[in-house]
Amino acid sequence: MASWISVHDNSDFSLHNLPYGVFSVNRSRPRIGVAIGGYVLDLKVIAQDQILGDLEFNTQTLEEKDSNAYAALGKDVHTRVRKRLHQLLEAETTLGSVLRDHQDRRNRSLVLLSNVTMHLPVKIGDNTDFFVGLHHAENVCGPIDGSAEICPSFFDMPIAYHGRSSSVVISATPVHRPKGQFVEDGKPVSAPCRQLDFEVELALVVGQGSKMGSSIDVKEAEDHIFGVVLMNDWSARDIQLWESTVLGPFNGKNFCTTISPWIVPLEALEPFRTAPSKPDRELLAYLTQKEVESAYDIPIQVTTFEVNNEKYDAGKCNTNNVIFSLAQMLTHHTRGGCPLRPGDLIATGTLSGPTQSELGCLMEATRHGTESYEMQAMSSSKGKISRKYLENGDIIEFTAQARGKDGLGNVGFGKCSGKVLAAI
Amino acid sequence: MASWISVHDNSDFSLHNLPYGVFSVNRSRPRIGVAIGGYVLDLKVIAQDQILGDLEFNTQTLEEKDSNAYAALGKDVHTRVRKRLHQLLEAETTLGSVLRDHQDRRNRSLVLLSNVTMHLPVKIGDNTDFFVGLHHAENVCGPIDGSAEICPSFFDMPIAYHGRSSSVVISATPVHRPKGQFVEDGKPVSAPCRQLDFEVELALVVGQGSKMGSSIDVKEAEDHIFGVVLMNDWSARDIQLWESTVLGPFNGKNFCTTISPWIVPLEALEPFRTAPSKPDRELLAYLTQKEVESAYDIPIQVTTFEVNNEKYDAGKCNTNNVIFSLAQMLTHHTRGGCPLRPGDLIATGTLSGPTQSELGCLMEATRHGTESYEMQAMSSSKGKISRKYLENGDIIEFTAQARGKDGLGNVGFGKCSGKVLAAI
Numbered sequence: 090m091a092s093w094i095s096v097h098d099n100s101d102f103s104l105h106n107l108p109y110g111v112f113s114v115n116r117s118r119p120r121i122g123v124a125i126g127g128y129v130l131d132l133k134v135i136a137q138d139q140i141l142g143d144l145e146f147n148t149q150t151l152e153e154k155d156s157n158a159y160a161a162l163g164k165d166v167h168t169r170v171r172k173r174l175h176q177l178l179e180a181e182t183t184l185g186s187v188l189r190d191h192q193d194r195r196n197r198s199l200v201l202l203s204n205v206t207m208h209l210p211v212k213i214g215d216n217t218d219f220f221v222g223l224h225h226a227e228n229v230c231g232p233i234d235g236s237a238e239i240c241p242s243f244f245d246m247p248i249a250y251h252g253r254s255s256s257v258v259i260s261a262t263p264v265h266r267p268k269g270q271f272v273e274d275g276k277p278v279s280a281p282c283r284q285l286d287f288e289v290e291l292a293l294v295v296g297q298g299s300k301m302g303s304s305i306d307v308k309e310a311e312d313h314i315f316g317v318v319l320m321n322d323w324s325a326r327d328i329q330l331w332e333s334t335v336l337g338p339f340n341g342k343n344f345c346t347t348i349s350p351w352i353v354p355l356e357a358l359e360p361f362r363t364a365p366s367k368p369d370r371e372l373l374a375y376l377t378q379k380e381v382e383s384a385y386d387i388p389i390q391v392t393t394f395e396v397n398n399e400k401y402d403a404g405k406c407n408t409n410n411v412i413f414s415l416a417q418m419l420t421h422h423t424r425g426g427c428p429l430r431p432g433d434l435i436a437t438g439t440l441s442g443p444t445q446s447e448l449g450c451l452m453e454a455t456r457h458g459t460e461s462y463e464m465q466a467m468s469s470s471k472g473k474i475s476r477k478y479l480e481n482g483d484i485i486e487f488t489a490q491a492r493g494k495d496g497l498g499n500v501g502f503g504k505c506s507g508k509v510l511a512a513i
Numbered sequence: 514m515a516s517w518i519s520v521h522d523n524s525d526f527s528l529h530n531l532p533y534g535v536f537s538v539n540r541s542r543p544r545i546g547v548a549i550g551g552y553v554l555d556l557k558v559i560a561q562d563q564i565l566g567d568l569e570f571n572t573q574t575l576e577e578k579d580s581n582a583y584a585a586l587g588k589d590v591h592t593r594v595r596k597r598l599h600q601l602l603e604a605e606t607t608l609g610s611v612l613r614d615h616q617d618r619r620n621r622s623l624v625l626l627s628n629v630t631m632h633l634p635v636k637i638g639d640n641t642d643f644f645v646g647l648h649h650a651e652n653v654c655g656p657i658d659g660s661a662e663i664c665p666s667f668f669d670m671p672i673a674y675h676g677r678s679s680s681v682v683i684s685a686t687p688v689h690r691p692k693g694q695f696v697e698d699g700k701p702v703s704a705p706c707r708q709l710d711f712e713v714e715l716a717l718v719v720g721q722g723s724k725m726g727s728s729i730d731v732k733e734a735e736d737h738i739f740g741v742v743l744m745n746d747w748s749a750r751d752i753q754l755w756e757s758t759v760l761g762p763f764n765g766k767n768f769c770t771t772i773s774p775w776i777v778p779l780e781a782l783e784p785f786r787t788a789p790s791k792p793d794r795e796l797l798a799y800l801t802q803k804e805v806e807s808a809y810d811i812p813i814q815v816t817t818f819e820v821n822n823e824k825y826d827a828g829k830c831n832t833n834n835v836i837f838s839l840a841q842m843l844t845h846h847t848r849g850g851c852p853l854r855p856g857d858l859i860a861t862g863t864l865s866g867p868t869q870s871e872l873g874c875l876m877e878a879t880r881h882g883t884e885s886y887e888m889q890a891m892s893s894s895k896g897k898i899s900r901k902y903l904e905n906g907d908i909i910e911f912t913a914q915a916r917g918k919d920g921l922g923n924v925g926f927g928k929c930s931g932k933v934l935a936a937i
Contacts, residue, residue, distance in 0.1 A: 215679050220760060230759065240758040245701045246694050250760035251675040251767065255639050255852045256725055265726040267849030270670050270797065277669045279797045279848070301680055301769070302689040302937050325849065334664040335654065336644060336674035337761025343675065344849040345725070373694065373703045424703070425691030425749065425768040426937070428679045513726050513850070 090497050091180040093189050094199070096126035101351075101490055101501020104178055107171060108351035108502070109156055109316065112205040119154040119208045124351055124503070125178055127202050134198040140177070140187055144169045155212050156352070160315040161431035163297035167315070171356060207350035207503075209259050210318075211294055211432035216252040216346065217422060218290070218322060218436045221413040223366050225439040228453040244367075246376060247413040247421050249438075252322070253343035257434065260349050260505045266481060266512040267344035269328035277331070281512035284326035284458055285479040289389055289406045289449035289487055292320040292436035293415050294352050301428040307378050310416035313429065316352035317415070319389065319487045319505035320436050323347065326452050326478070348434070349487070349505035355415075357500045361386045361491040367412040375424060376417050383414035387491045387500075389440065391449070393464060394484035399471045401464035403485070406440040406449045451478055484508045514921050515604040517613050518623070520550035525775075525914055525925020528602055531595060532775035532926070533580055533740065536629040543578040543632045548775055548927070549602055551626050558622040564601070564611055568593045579636050580776070584739040585855035587721035591739070595780060631774035631927075633683050634742075635718055635856035640676040640770065641846060642714070642746060642860045645837040647790050649863040652877040668791075670800060671837040671845050673862075676746070677767035681858065684773050684929045690905060690936040691768035693752035701755070705936035708750035708882055709903040713813055713830045713873035713911055716744040716860035717839050718776050725852040731802050734840035737853065740776035741839070743813065743911045743929035744860050747771065750876050750902070772858070773911070773929035779839075781924045785810045785915040791836040799848060800841050807838035811915045811924075813864065815873070817888060818908035823895045825888035827909070830864040830873045875902055908932045 092104040102108070102124040112129055113119045122129035135141060136151035146166040150159040159166075177188045188194055220226060220243075230239045242248055258264075266281050273280075296315030299305050305313055322342065329341025362382035391403040413421075418435060439449040448454040454462040461475040479485065486506035493499050516528040526532070526548040536553055537543045546553035559565060560575035570590040574583040583590075601612045612618055644650060644667075654663045666672055682688075690705050697704075720739030723729050729737055746766065753765025786806035815827040837845075842859060863873040872878040878886040885899040903909065910930035917923050 215677055242694070242701070242755050242758065246756070248756055248760055249763050251677055251763065253639055253675055253851060254678075255854050255857070256850075258725070265850050268728065269849045270666070270845075277666070277797060279799050282849070301682070304692065304937075328849065331666050332670070332672055333761070334666065335761070336672055337757070337759070339673050339675065340845070340849045340851065343851040373701060375703050421694075421764070425693045425706070425752065425764045426680075426689050427677060427764065427767040430679050433679070513728075 092125060092178045093180050093182065094126045094128060094178060096498065100126055101499060101503055102126055103493060103498020103500065104175065105497040106353060106357045106500045107174055108353040108357070109210060110351045111155055111208045111210045112200070113208065114200055114205055121151055121153065121156050121159065122200070123174060124202065128199045129202055129205055130174070131198045131200055134194070138194060141170060141173060144173060155210065157211050157432040160211060160294065160296045161298065164312040167296065167354065168356065171354065207259055209257065210350065210352050213254040213257050213432055213434050214430040216254040216257055216434045217249055218252045218438060219247050219249040219418050220438040221247045221411045221418065222437065222439050222441055222449070223412045224410055224443050225441040225449060225453065228441060228448070244412065247418045249422070250337040252346065256343055257346045257348060260347055260503065260507070262347065263508045263510045264323055264345040264347070265510045267325050267328065267340065268512050269325055269340050271327035271331045282325035282328055283478065285509060286324045286326050286451045287479070287485045288322040288324055288439045289391055290320040290322050290436045290438060290440060291317055291408045292348060292434050293317050295429045295431055295433040295435065298429045298431050299423050302426040303423070304426065305420050305423045307376060307416050307420040310419040311355055313419055314355055314415060316354045318352055319349040319489055319502045321347040321485060321487060321505055321507060322436065324450065347505055347507045349502040351503045353500060353502055358385050358387070358491065360494040360497055361500070363409050365412055365414065366410045375420060378414060378416060383416060384409045384411055387489050389487055389489040392467060392486050394486065395474060395482070400467040401474050402467055403464050404446060404448050404454065406447055407442055408440055410440045410442050411437055451476060479509050481509050481511045516549060516602045517604050517606065518550045518552060518602060520922065524550055525923060525927055526550055527917060527922020527924065528599065529921040530777060530781045530924045531598055532777040532781070533634060534775045535579055535632045535634045537632065538624055538629055545575055545577065545580050545583065546624070547598060548626065552623045553626055553629055554598070555622045555624055558618070562618060565594060565597060568597060579634065581635050581856040584635060584718065584720045585722065588736040591720065591778065592780065595778065631683055633681065634774065634776050637678040637681050637856055637858050638854040640678040640681055640858045641673055642676045642862060643671050643673040643842050644862040645671045645835045645842065646861065646863050646865055646873070647836045648834055648867050649865040649873060649877065652865060652872070668836065671842045673846070674761040676770065680767055681770045681772060684771055684927065684931070686771065687932045687934045688747055688769040688771070689934045691749050691752065691764065692936050693749055693764050695751035695755045706749035706752055707902065709933060710748045710750050710875045711903070711909045712746040712748055712863045713815055714744040714746050714860045714862060714864060715741055715832045716772060716858050717741050719853045719855055719857040719859065722853045722855050723847050726850040727847070728850065729844050729847045731800060731840050731844040734843040735779055737843055738779055738839060740778045742776055743773040743913055743926045745771040745909060745911060745929055745931060746860065748874065771929055771931045773926040775927045777924060777926055782809050782811070782915065784918040784921055785924070787833050789836055789838065790834045799844060802838060802840060807840065808833045808835055811913050813911055813913040816891060816910050818910065819898060819906070824891040825898050826891055827888050828870060828872050828878065830871055831866055832864055834864045834866050835861055875900060903933050905933050905935045
């Protein structure tokens with residue numbers, strides 16, 4: 090599946106991917122595009138030039154400055170548009186005169202990725218964080234000695250808490266170390282967080298929403314997913330520990346959450362389906378999913394940059410380290426009638442794997458900060474650094490790429506990165 | 514402080530109150546108004562007629578269909594507008610020709626409350642629920658025998674969790690009993706909630722927001738409050754109990770939250786300031802407030818209607834049953850740099866008082882459903898009903914009225930009510 094636009098072997102953005110993002114050039118009004126190789130295809134131009142006009146949807150949704158209205162149209166429309174974009178962009182296109190050979194339109198619609206500024210791809214109404222990572226739960230629940238059990242409902246349903254939507258930012262936005270209240274020498278103090286951490290997550294973006302009072306059937310849940318992004322759920326462990334004894338995390342999480350700029354459609358992830366990390370067991374009917382391969386095999390690489398610009402390997406996770414699927418999360422979320430809105434963000438929780446090199450946060454890698462975590466330089470010549478928690482100046486970056494299968498090309502997300510700045 | 518508009522002795526809406534709401538008449542586009550006696554003063558008409566044009570703010574914010582843009586203007590603007598509205602509406606007005614004696618404008622701008630439909634007064638970005646009620650915490654933390662302590666950080670800072678914004682509805686919207694997962698006979702089941710409850714709360718609506726990375730000083734926090742509303746934080750206790758062991762409440766709360774239609778400005782509540790329910794103790798500097806009277810003495814009446822339309826007394830709470838003020842809640846919320854946006858909702862948690870007749874939820878009144886709670890008919894002739902938890906058909910209604918002091922007139926909120934419907 091090749092395109093007439095050249096796509097590098099290592100590119101995240103094969104013709105098979107076509108993720109949606111919102112970009113601007115030289116401070117222009119943000120607009121919706123899809124990534125292909127080293128370019129963004131500007132969907133506002135494509136819509137205004139009537140190239141999608143026969144697909145029976147409101148093409149003005151592609152002229153908005155966020156993708157909420159387009160996301161709301163639902164899966165059928167997205168599938169039709171995706172098919173048309175494939176037809177336009179494939180090497181053997183029969184629509185060559187529409188784009189490939191139409192120099193003026195090519196100039197107007199294909200923008201170099203290196204020239205764009207990316208923005209939040211959707212206005213986020215609500216932001217939910219699940220806790221479906223098996224190894225993460227085993228590592229963080231209870232005291233360090235592992236004597237405590239994971240919470241009782243963990244295997245019966247995907248559990249979750251509501252996060253903050255006002256502090257979700259796009260990749261490359263710096264994050265200030267939060268101040269907060271925590272216990273030191275047996276007394277509460279208010280100070281800059283001493284245990285700043287990252288968390289590697291996958292998050293779905295809701296497409297078509299659901300009405301208040303109604304529940305989404307697990308069989309139809311994937312149809313409500315516009316796509317997925319990488320997420321760094323920055324966490325202040327000392328603040329979180331002191332505050333979340335009865336009501337869950339609050340200031341320990343709400344200072345910042347970073348997402349990658351490109352919303353990858355589930356259709357692009359189809360070739361990478363795999364079974365979840367835990368064998369099936371009997372679930373209540375509303376959560377029972379026939380598909381055995383309800384998870385995705387997408388390796389995620391975490392790196393730390395130090396100020397000297399060297400990258401260090403901070404861990405390798407995978408989106409398959411989950412015991413519930415995205416569909417089960419959505420279904421459970423709406424079980425009591427909670428309405429979903431297009432653009433809502435719903436994340437998996439930390440995606441740690443079973444070994445020491447596959448942990449999705451420092452709290453796990455350092456056993457709650459009691460040990461140092463050694464990270465090897467990616468270039469191998471610069472040796473190692475070690476961390477207990479994040480230091481000011483550290484840049485944490487997640488990348489994820491499912492490598493092309495069946496000649497379909499890679500599917501990646503772009504970077505999910507952020508630099509830690511001192512507390513204000 | 515009297516108005517030339519007649520205000521009944523029992524009215525919530527004295528000239529001293531002037532709360533903001535969003536209303537429509539005959540399905541018109543919603544618009545912003547203030548309540549006075551039995552009327553709404555249509556602020557779109559007032560703004561378009563240039564009556565506020567000299568007050569140095571963007572009067573187009575009053576022509577919107579929600580009050581977010583107006584709320585964002587900040588306290589100084591709201592104070593100037595409030596003063597002008599007082600001048601227009603007071604009995605001894607010197608601006609009689611502008612409204613009182615201007616029959617055409619009176620006809621266009623004063624709408625009978627009985628003719629309007631109320632809407633959510635703001636678009637809610639994020640919805641936060643604190644837990645600052647002393648008696649509520651004492652009653653619900655730990656097992657029924659009271660042996661467990663309130664969580665360790667309870668007295669050191671206002672603790673909170675993030676709620677859901679998509680399911681916040683305006684008073685009079687019915688609520689479907691949620692389905693959900695809970696434990697019965699030792700096994701997880703999925704069924705309509707058996708322990709549906711209400712929670713009596715006060716919630717502030719954010720006016721001017723705050724930037725990501727910055728904190729709001731406690732001395733300036735009240736300036737960020739547009740006003741306050743009553744809130745019913747409907748709760749499914751069985752669902753909540755099973756899910757919230759490590760991450761706090763989720764489906765047990767996110768199916769519905771009801772607010773009263775009128776946003777009461779803090780200035781209207783000034784005469785009702787009182788000390789919080791707990792004597793001062795030493796707090797960390799960022800939470801230390803000089804004002805001793807940082808709470809408000811506002812009695813809240815809870816009633817249940819049965820289907821026969823008789824009202825029963827379900828409890829009397831007070832907004833002074835808190836150990837932290839609204840200012841302290843806001844300050845703590847932004848301590849780590851979490852940005853607030855105009856229209857965000859931030860609630861106190863349940864406002865139970867110290868005695869059996871002052872409990873703000875059935876879980877407290879029935880000791881976790883182990884006892885029946887008897888409620889006396891308000892008309893006294895119809896006897897009693899009893900409940901463990903809410904039944905389908907029950908209408909729960911909160912009203913709150915601070916009775917006029919110093920000749921200033923009553924300050925009330927209108928009703929915060931909702932009828933329980935069967936699960937879908």
